[in-house]
Amino acid sequence: MAKEKGLTPQSQDFNEWYNEVIQRAELVDYGPVRGTMVIRPYGFGLWENIQRALDDMFKATGHTNAYFPLFIPMSFFQKEAEHVEGFAPELAVVTHAGGEELEEPLAVRPTSETIIGHMWAKWVRTYRDLPQLLNQWGNVVRWELRTKPFLRTSEFLWQEGHTAHATQAEAEAEVRQMLGVYAKMSREWAAVPVWEGVKTESEKFAGAVYTTTIEAMMRDGKALQSGTSHYLGTNFAKAFDIQFQDRDQQNKYVHTTSWGLSTRMVGAVIMTHGDDKGLILPPRIAPVQVVIVPIYKSDTREQVMPAVERLAADLKAAGVRVVLDDRDQYSPGFKFNEWELKGVPLRLEIGPRDVEAGTAVLASRLGGKETVQLAEVVGQIPHKLEAFQAALYQRALEFRDSHTWEVDSFEEFKEKVEQGFVKAFHCGDKECEKQIKAETTATTRCIPFDEPEAHGSCVRCGKPSAYGKRILFAKAY
Amino acid sequence: MAKEKGLTPQSQDFNEWYNEVIQRAELVDYGPVRGTMVIRPYGFGLWENIQRALDDMFKATGHTNAYFPLFIPMSFFQKEAEHVEGFAPELAVVTHAGGEELEEPLAVRPTSETIIGHMWAKWVRTYRDLPQLLNQWGNVVRWELRTKPFLRTSEFLWQEGHTAHATQAEAEAEVRQMLGVYAKMSREWAAVPVWEGVKTESEKFAGAVYTTTIEAMMRDGKALQSGTSHYLGTNFAKAFDIQFQDRDQQNKYVHTTSWGLSTRMVGAVIMTHGDDKGLILPPRIAPVQVVIVPIYKSDTREQVMPAVERLAADLKAAGVRVVLDDRDQYSPGFKFNEWELKGVPLRLEIGPRDVEAGTAVLASRLGGKETVQLAEVVGQIPHKLEAFQAALYQRALEFRDSHTWEVDSFEEFKEKVEQGFVKAFHCGDKECEKQIKAETTATTRCIPFDEPEAHGSCVRCGKPSAYGKRILFAKAY
Numbered sequence: 001m002a003k004e005k006g007l008t009p010q011s012q013d014f015n016e017w018y019n020e021v022i023q024r025a026e027l028v029d030y031g032p033v034r035g036t037m038v039i040r041p042y043g044f045g046l047w048e049n050i051q052r053a054l055d056d057m058f059k060a061t062g063h064t065n066a067y068f069p070l071f072i073p074m075s076f077f078q079k080e081a082e083h084v085e086g087f088a089p090e091l092a093v094v095t096h097a098g099g100e101e102l103e104e105p106l107a108v109r110p111t112s113e114t115i116i117g118h119m120w121a122k123w124v125r126t127y128r129d130l131p132q133l134l135n136q137w138g139n140v141v142r143w144e145l146r147t148k149p150f151l152r153t154s155e156f157l158w159q160e161g162h163t164a165h166a167t168q169a170e171a172e173a174e175v176r177q178m179l180g181v182y183a184k185m186s187r188e189w190a191a192v193p194v195w196e197g198v199k200t201e202s203e204k205f206a207g208a209v210y211t212t213t214i215e216a217m218m219r220d221g222k223a224l225q226s227g228t229s230h231y232l233g234t235n236f237a238k239a240f241d242i243q244f245q246d247r248d249q250q251n252k253y254v255h256t257t258s259w260g261l262s263t264r265m266v267g268a269v270i271m272t273h274g275d276d277k278g279l280i281l282p283p284r285i286a287p288v289q290v291v292i293v294p295i296y297k298s299d300t301r302e303q304v305m306p307a308v309e310r311l312a313a314d315l316k317a318a319g320v321r322v323v324l325d326d327r328d329q330y331s332p333g334f335k336f337n338e339w340e341l342k343g344v345p346l347r348l349e350i351g352p353r354d355v356e357a358g359t360a361v362l363a364s365r366l367g368g369k370e371t372v373q374l375a376e377v378v379g380q381i382p383h384k385l386e387a388f389q390a391a392l393y394q395r396a397l398e399f400r401d402s403h404t405w406e407v408d409s410f411e412e413f414k415e416k417v418e419q420g421f422v423k424a425f426h427c428g429d430k431e432c433e434k435q436i437k438a439e440t441t442a443t444t445r446c447i448p449f450d451e452p453e454a455h456g457s458c459v460r461c462g463k464p465s466a467y468g469k470r471i472l473f474a475k476a477y
Numbered sequence: 478m479a480k481e482k483g484l485t486p487q488s489q490d491f492n493e494w495y496n497e498v499i500q501r502a503e504l505v506d507y508g509p510v511r512g513t514m515v516i517r518p519y520g521f522g523l524w525e526n527i528q529r530a531l532d533d534m535f536k537a538t539g540h541t542n543a544y545f546p547l548f549i550p551m552s553f554f555q556k557e558a559e560h561v562e563g564f565a566p567e568l569a570v571v572t573h574a575g576g577e578e579l580e581e582p583l584a585v586r587p588t589s590e591t592i593i594g595h596m597w598a599k600w601v602r603t604y605r606d607l608p609q610l611l612n613q614w615g616n617v618v619r620w621e622l623r624t625k626p627f628l629r630t631s632e633f634l635w636q637e638g639h640t641a642h643a644t645q646a647e648a649e650a651e652v653r654q655m656l657g658v659y660a661k662m663s664r665e666w667a668a669v670p671v672w673e674g675v676k677t678e679s680e681k682f683a684g685a686v687y688t689t690t691i692e693a694m695m696r697d698g699k700a701l702q703s704g705t706s707h708y709l710g711t712n713f714a715k716a717f718d719i720q721f722q723d724r725d726q727q728n729k730y731v732h733t734t735s736w737g738l739s740t741r742m743v744g745a746v747i748m749t750h751g752d753d754k755g756l757i758l759p760p761r762i763a764p765v766q767v768v769i770v771p772i773y774k775s776d777t778r779e780q781v782m783p784a785v786e787r788l789a790a791d792l793k794a795a796g797v798r799v800v801l802d803d804r805d806q807y808s809p810g811f812k813f814n815e816w817e818l819k820g821v822p823l824r825l826e827i828g829p830r831d832v833e834a835g836t837a838v839l840a841s842r843l844g845g846k847e848t849v850q851l852a853e854v855v856g857q858i859p860h861k862l863e864a865f866q867a868a869l870y871q872r873a874l875e876f877r878d879s880h881t882w883e884v885d886s887f888e889e890f891k892e893k894v895e896q897g898f899v900k901a902f903h904c905g906d907k908e909c910e911k912q913i914k915a916e917t918t919a920t921t922r923c924i925p926f927d928e929p930e931a932h933g934s935c936v937r938c939g940k941p942s943a944y945g946k947r948i949l950f951a952k953a954y
Contacts, residue, residue: 029596031546032553033583038596041541041611048542064518065525069508070585070616070632071569076509092548092574094585097631098620099566106510108547108571108585119506119515128806134518139547139615143575154574155547329605 007341009276014220018148018271025279025342027266028149035147035154039263042342043150045287046266047157051137053189053285054159054261057181063133063161068115070139071106076114079239083113086206090142092154108141113207113232113258116162117240124164124254126245131174132164132254150267151224151477158262161229164254166246168233171255175231178259179212182227190265191282191393192216192272193400194226195472197446202430205258209233215445215472217400218271221420223445223474226268229259267477272396279343280365282392283385289321290381291339295332295351307355307374311348314378320385340365345388346381350374366391406470410460413473417442422473423451427458428466436460436473445472484818486753491697495625495748502756502819504743505626512624512631516740519819520627522764523743524634528614530666530762531636531738534658540610540638545592547616548583553591556716560590563683567619569631585618590684590709590735593639594717601641601731603722608651609641609731627744628701628954635739641731643723645710648732652708655736656689659704667742668759668870669693669749670877671703672949674923679907682735686710692922692949694877695748698897700922700951703745706736744954749873756820757842759869760862766798767858768816772809772828784832784851788825791855797862817842822865823858827851843868883947887937890950894919899950900928904935905943913937913950922949 007024008016022028027043030036039047055065071094077084087110094106109115120132141155161178165171179196186192194214204211208230216226236242237253246252273280283289292312296304305326312324323344325335332349339347349361360377363369366388372380403420407413416422417440426432426444436459437443451469458465484501485493499505504520507513516524532542548571554561564587571583586592597609618632638655642648656673663669671691681688685707693703713719714730723729750757760766769789773781782803789801800821802812809826816824826838837854840846843865849857880897884890893899894917903909903921913936914920928946935942 029599031548032550032592032595033546033548036546036548038546039544041543044543045541047544064522066518066521067516067524067634069510069513069515070618071508071510071513073509089576092571092583094569095572096582097569098622105573106569115509118509122506141547145575157544 007276007278010219010274017274017276021274021278021341022149022270027270027279030149033154035144037149037153037155039157042287043266046269046281046285047263049285049287050185050189050265051159053185054181055135055137057185058135058159058161061177061181063135063163065137066134067136067138068112068119070109072109072112072115074105074107076118077107079114080207080235082235083207083239087111087142090144092141092143110140110142111258111260112136112160112162113236113256114240117236117242117256120164120242120254121240124242124244127166127247130164130166130244130254131170132162134163135159135161148267148477150263150270156262156264158260161257161259163257164237164242165256166244166252166254168255171257172231175212175229175257175259178257179214179227179229182214182229182259182261185261186214186216186226186265186268187393189282189284190269190272191284191389191396192226192268193393193397195446195448196450197448197472199228199446200428200433200444200471202433203444205230207232207235209235213446215474216268216272217403217421217474218268218477219274219399220271221403221418221474223421223476224264224268224271225445225476226265227259227261230257232256232258273392274343277337278341280392281343281345283345283389286343286345287321288323288339288342288344289385290315290323290346290348291335291344292322292324292348292350293332293335293339294324294326295349300352303352304350304355308350311350311360311374311378315381318378318382320381345385348377364388366395407459408456413442413459414440417473417475420474421445423470424459424473425454425456425465426467426471427461427463429458429461429463432458432461432463440475442473442475445474445476447471484753484755487696487751494751494753498751498755498818499626499747504747504756507626510631512621514626514630514632516634519764520743523746523758523762524740526762526764527662527666527742528636530662531658532612532614534662535612535636535638538654538658540612540640542614543611544613544615545586545589545596547586549586549589549592551582551584553595554584556591557684557712559712560684560716564588564619567621569618569620587617587619588735588737589613589617589637589639590713590733591717594713594719594733597641597719597731598717601719601721604643604724607641607643607721607731608647609639611640612636612638625744625954627740627747633739633741635737638734638736640734641714641719642733643721643729643731645732648734649708651734652689652706652736655734656691656704656706659691659706659736659738662738663691663693663703663742663745664870666759666761667746667749668761668866668873669703669745670870670874672923672925673927674925674949676705676923677905677910677921677948679910680921682707684709684712686712690923692951693745693749694880694898694951695745695954696751696876697748698880698895698951700898700953701741701745701748702922702953703742704736704738707734709733709735750869751820754814755818757869758820758822760822760866763820763822764798765800765816765819765821766862767792767800767823767825768812768821769799769801769825769827770809770812770816771801771803772826777829780829781827781832785827788827788837788851788855792858795855795859797858813840822862825854841865843872884936885933890936891917894950894952897951898922900947901936901950902931902933902942903944903948904938904940906935906938906940909935909938909940917952919950919952922951922953924948
């Protein structure tokens with residue numbers, strides 16, 4: 001519910017704006033256990049629409065859903081050295097169940113490479129059992145110290161894709177294909193522009209050969225890693241002994257991949273599009289695309305309501321997610337504020353004179369009002385929603401591009417990285433990367449696939465650049 | 478994969494038949510942790526189709542999805558006396574997280590009444606905030622001693638609906654409405670006939686005022702409780718202090734309900750329809766509705782494949798879930814066995830002579846073969862699938878009705894309850910119910926809504942009947 005008081009302006013305190021808007025728009029609330037969140041219907045509606053878009057793309061690329069247990073024997077994590085180092089500190093551990101102490105403690109899954117690897121070792125016998133193309137929708141737990149709803153919580157919802165292939169080439173193609181699916185979902189559904197690229201060694205997934213990522217820019221200039229796709233090589237195949245007999249009769253290890261996208265994407269949508277009035281939601285994933293606010297006094301109610309009810313029914317029949325806000329206890333102005341806070345793309349206002357004239361006022365959450373003919377508006381709305389979607393993406397793209405700089409000196413790096421993204425040369429040395437983080441809190445976000453070949457000196461230490469192109473730095477969530 | 482050896486016949490050992498069929502049909506596998514299951518793609522496909530049917534019905538009745546945390550403070554369970562008694566012995570407990578011992582141990586949710594009650598206490602202020610109509614899809618953990626995939630596992634997937642209302646009448650109407658949704662899903666999608674009724678006091682949900690249930694009969698005559706809907710009264714409202722200011726300015730406790738249906742329903746489908754050849758799946762939820770098996774030798778392959786590929790594409794375009802089994806390494810006979818094991822409703826066989834004649838052989842998993850015209854079959858398949866669905870339900874209904882008896886003596890009770898369901902009078906005394914269970918292992922399944930009024934003497938102790946009608950007894954999973 002909208003409160004009397006406005007939101008803290010983004011320019012004053014972006015963090016506070018975020019904390020206020022997610023609660024007031026009823027996206028989320030804090031759970032009773034530290035670091036947990038309750039996803040309320042309006043926030044879950046966003047996630048459901050993201051899920052549907054992704055699930056359709058997963059299936060179109062040949063994947064099927066499955067479900068693996070939440071509890072994983074602690075010993076499984078010991079089998080892959082980097083994996084245990086990365087995840088052991090964040091595990092939640094079940095030690096008692098059914099009133100007794102367990103013989104072996106159980107980890108609550110932080111990710112499922114180990115348990116899926118264990119099952120593949122049983123299921124995969126020959127090349128005919130490959131590829132394995134699985135996806136799982138579910139919850140995972142990572143005990144994080146600093147939490148923030150949607151961005152980093154002790155428990156979160158996500159999908160984790162896991163695939164096993166006969167060859168490295170096929171596995172690597174899968175890694176890129178699924179990163180492409182994430183980029184498409186982000187751009188075309190969430191209207192969030194992203195860079196696609198490879199993580200540096202220090203930023204890769206614990207247990208991966210390499211990690212690819214989509215990186216988005218929030219309106220405070222900070223980066224949000226929004227989805228990752230990993231090539232795991234034969235690391236997990238060796239740890240769990242997943243071998244197959246190939247066409248040439250030889251026993252070989254499979255090459256595996258994993259890829260995940262989480263409720264974080266909801267955070268990306270909020271922080272990419274929102275303004276001082278509240279959320280602005282992309283129509284394709286907005287739980288409510290159009291709100292109708294009837295405007296009447298007690299003596300004109302009977303005149304207005306039949307017209308708006310018919311309009312709501314017609315829009316619904318046309319496949320538009322519409323709400324008719326017929327609450328008597330609130331004024332139109334109150335309702336306008338509330339639906340602006342909730343980021344509904346389009347609003348239709350209809351009063352007694354509109355009904356007489358056969359018109360309505362159409363207001364866009366991106367600004368602007370126009371008078372539309374009631375007889376035509378149902379046919380126009382789908383196009384207007386698509387135009388809104390495109391404008392929102394364009395606006396985000398322009399914001400991102402105007403907050404991205406190529407820099408060649410560390411002084412400029414430090415200045416610009418306070419405002420957005422920086423493209424710079426880097427020597428590839430982990431220690432140098434660490435030093436940059438220590439001095440600026442900025443990290444490498446990725447080595448972008450699309451960045452043209454170029455060579456230069458490391459922006460901090462001056463040694464020759466290691467990646468054959470500029471790489472992306474930013475402060476990150 | 479089909480093995481050389483057939484399944485153990487149901488009549489020989491139903492339990493063993495079940496254990497074999499679920500694994501060979503690749504519905505499920507055993508997880509590494511005791512009592513857990515891995516739901517494989519074919520099994521998960523069934524569950525996804527059940528989910529979609531239910532989710533549509535939930536939304537059509539005004540409910541929205543939300544997500545509440547997996548971890549619940551142990552202290553929450555103490556707040557409702559019956560609830561803690563019922564669930565405490567089955568809890569899995571997280572005692573360590575992030576490398577440290579927690580101050581308060583956390584229960585992994587066995588069900589979410591407590592944590593949702595906690596949040597409602599914060600969200601619900603006035604009658605305008607009611608009703609709360611929420612549903613959650615997710616996993617829960619109950620540490621069971623004897624487990625069986627789909628029927629009873631340490632972790633399972635389900636949906637749990639939770640609603641809060643201003644009045645008892647409205648809450649009770651919700652309880653019946655949602656039981657009706659379960660019954661409709663069971664009958665019309667799963668083709669599983671069910672009795673709807675109220676549980677006796679000894680069999681109700683821990684914390685409920687009363688529990689309503691749908692009860693199905695498996696092919697061994699045993700009952701499977703397949704979905705429950707509970708009226709919780711103000712029990713949880715009082716435990717979590719969920720009060721609202723009503724229209725009359727008075728503060729009142731809300732009346733809550735909860736209702737759940739789980740992956741158990743997959744078990745119901747397997748055990749209601751399967752036969753000695755394997756599964757028989759209802760078309761509306763079958764992951765594969767039609768399989769096409771091309772029949773060729775090496776010199777006729779080129780003649781057959783284009784025709785079956787076109788047919789598969791046409792069926793897919795018509796919305797049919799179809800698989801073209803073009804695996805060269807297996808014989809048609811092997812494929813027939815495998816798809817029969819997997820319970821695919823319809824099979825199309827096409828050889829070179831069929832292609833020439835423009836025909837195919839259509840075989841039904843319920844028996845019978847016919848020759849169909851290739852030019853017409855795509856248009857016919859949807860009707861044939863609906864007819865299959867209806868026949869499957871009819872077959873299950875006849876089986877159930879022929880295995881249900883009205884009995885009036887305990888001798889007859891003991892005899893008949895070995896073969897199916899028994900309708901009998903009962904005195905309503907908990908001790909008498911316990912005695913029946915001790916002597917026969919049968920329990921009361923429900924007091925059926927549709928059973929006509931009747932009066933008689935308790936089938937065991939001879940005291941007057943308590944329910945005004947016969948009630949249902951059976952051995953149960």
